[in-house]
Amino acid sequence: QSALTQPASVSGSPGQSITISCTGTSSDVGGYNYVSWYQQHPGNAPKLIIYEVSNRPSGVSNRFSGSKSGNTASLTISGLQAEDEADYYCGSYTGSSTVIFGGGTKLTVL
């Protein structure tokens, strides 16, 4: 199984909004509403920030939102803050009962 496709890096200024894309196939992202997103700061374990495409776990800021169109899922962060600088990974269930991750996107807050 090939990794989902994410941009290697994105950047934005404080207060701006950015969007990270995650492209798969009809056998994973496009076939199920089982997409999740993770935030990882250096030296820390990943943290779940979106599940089932667009749902936020308790305690996650409403500045984080998720969506999906066809085989591409997206994570949008609005009102960028310095603390949002981190690596972001998407993940999806597949029709083979496995999980696949994206390659990760490094977000830089300018």
Added chain:
Amino acid sequence: QVQLQESGPGLVKPSGTLSLTCAVSGGSISSSNWWSWVRQPPGKGLEWIGEIYHSGSTNYNPSLKSRVTISVDKSKNRFSLKLTSVTAADTAVYYCARVGYCSGTFCSPVGIDPWGQGTLVTVSS
């Protein structure tokens, strides 16, 4: 809340077997969740290794399937990972985690949460 803690050797010789255990606290491994292993080579992205249900049912990453065994010990509330014939390419931080997001009485089967802190395993002679 549920917490997970990985343990095991930090150094494994090439061609040897990597063995890790994940202790689950604050909840039962016999709950309606799967339990997974994910790894991350230094400076690289996440790779899903596999998952197990308390019944013993497993799913594995096809690229690792021939070398991986995940098992569960319900009496000790823990699950384990064995990876055979390791090479330097298996050097990574290994995380154990619960599959699915739960809050109160609500549980979604989607997402991986929470995660253990991770343990670095280096394959070297």
